[in-house]
Amino acid sequence: xxxxxxxxxxxxxxxxxxxxxxxxxxxxxxxxxxxxxxxxxxxxxxxxxxxxxxxxxxxxxxxxxxxxxxxxxxxxxxxxxxxxxxxxxxxxxxxxxxxxxxxxxxxxxxxxxxx
Amino acid sequence: xxxxxxxxxxxxxxxxxxxxxxxxxxxxxxxxxxxxxxxxxxxxxxxxxxxxxxxxxxxxxxxxxxxxxxxxxxxxxxxxxxxxxxxxxxxxxxxxxxxxxxxxxxxxxxxxx
Numbered sequence: 259x260x261x262x263x264x265x266x267x268x269x270x271x272x273x274x275x276x277x278x279x280x281x282x283x284x285x286x287x288x289x290x291x292x293x294x295x296x297x298x299x300x301x302x303x304x305x306x307x308x309x310x311x312x313x314x315x316x317x318x319x320x321x322x323x324x325x326x327x328x329x330x331x332x333x334x335x336x337x338x339x340x341x342x343x344x345x346x347x348x349x350x351x352x353x354x355x356x357x358x359x360x361x362x363x364x365x366x367x368x369x370x371x372x373x
Numbered sequence: 374x375x376x377x378x379x380x381x382x383x384x385x386x387x388x389x390x391x392x393x394x395x396x397x398x399x400x401x402x403x404x405x406x407x408x409x410x411x412x413x414x415x416x417x418x419x420x421x422x423x424x425x426x427x428x429x430x431x432x433x434x435x436x437x438x439x440x441x442x443x444x445x446x447x448x449x450x451x452x453x454x455x456x457x458x459x460x461x462x463x464x465x466x467x468x469x470x471x472x473x474x475x476x477x478x479x480x481x482x483x484x485x486x
Binding site for chain 2: 262289291293298299300301302303306314316348350352360361362363364365366367
């Protein structure tokens with residue numbers, strides 16, 4: 259069983275640029291959530307995708323957007339990068355079976371640095 | 374407004390002794406609580422959870438206690454082992470918010486041999 263994978267591992271971008279982060283969910287999982295973890299803080303929920311539609315969003319501006327594909331993989335896009343966007347971006351996949359909250363399996367994250 | 378707080382950024386414990394990690398929350402709508410463990414360069418991994426209808430849940434060396442009136446939960450690790458050294462996150466969710474988790478800031482646990 260393949261776990262959650264994310265690419266790239268590390269990324270350096272300049273303020274104002276756009277970035278796309280990718281996530282492959284665990285086999286059999288149809289729900290993907292994205293979290294931002296700033297240095298020294300806990301992960302903060304960005305949004306969740308289920309059946310290719312956004313299904314819940316945290317307190318993040320519209321320049322954070324996402325996609326989920328038919329194979330349940332997902333992308334996180336961030337436009338007009340700001341210095342405060344520097345963080346570890348975590349993807350978590352889950353299967354909508356069993357009790358809520360559905361157990362989430364996290365990938366290793368993408369470390370984004372904005373200069 | 375931080376709805377889930379872990380007030381101790383770090384904790385150091387001797388191997389074999391008990392580790393107690395604490396977490397406070399403010400949102401009374403939270404009805405499910407989880408603990409995650411995170412090693413460097415890895416994503417958080419699920420450790421143990423508790424529903425708000427219970428006050429204790431045990432899994433091997435790990436026990437989570439929930440005090441709803443105080444809006445406080447704690448994770449006990451007995452006995453602590455050097456391999457337990459990691460960052461521990463407390464997280465909470467409410468049925469209304471579906472699968473969204475609200476995390477605390479984490480506590481770095483160091484277990485000394």
